[in-house]
Amino acid sequence: MFPDLLCALLLIVGAYAYYVGKILSFYIAHWRELQQTLERQKQARRWKQATRKQ
Numbered sequence: 001m002f003p004d005l006l007c008a009l010l011l012i013v014g015a016y017a018y019y020v021g022k023i024l025s026f027y028i029a030h031w032r033e034l035q036q037t038l039e040r041q042k043q044a045r046r047w048k049q050a051t052r053k054q
Contacts, residue, residue, distance in 0.1 A: 027034070
């Protein structure tokens with residue numbers, strides 16, 4: 001019973017690590033694009049606030 005449990009645990013941990021790695025690699029690949037879009041959103045908000053004040 002114990003070896004089966006260990007095997008299942010390893011499988012779960014392996015799958016988790018695999019998905020985390022995939023997500024991390026995706027974020028690293030698209031990091032620049034994400035940063036640029038965030039900056040654009042911030043600038044748009046600032047611009048909207050500035051136009052509201054006037």
